[in-house]
Amino acid sequence: MSCPGRRCGARGTPFLTLEVDVSSSSEAVCCPHCSHPLSAFRLPDNSGWQEEFHLACFNDQCPYYRRGWDLMWERYEVKASYRYRLDPATGVASPLAVWSPDAIKDRIIDGELTRDVESTGDHEGE
């Protein structure tokens, strides 16, 4: 198989290196709990993650998310929940803690996940 653009040339392309190993197709990645397509969101600066974004299910009807409210309340007496989150670099899923239904939603990256993102040069150097 010739490479259709996966590792051709530019390393460190901004955004979307969507290499999640999801049934080897280029379809949208969906939440296993509700089948809602996952959305990309920007990670907080100090999150400790290397990636610039992760994927998460922002469906408010998602059973995983809805159950989270009860569980968190019962266990920790906090009004919080979590959403299904997927690390696009590793394909590893983990809970994304949210404190309100709108939490993190302002970080969602709009639009289709394409590689053609205009990089606004906000590349912070360390």
Ligand SMILES: [Zn+2]
């Ligand atoms: Zn879901």
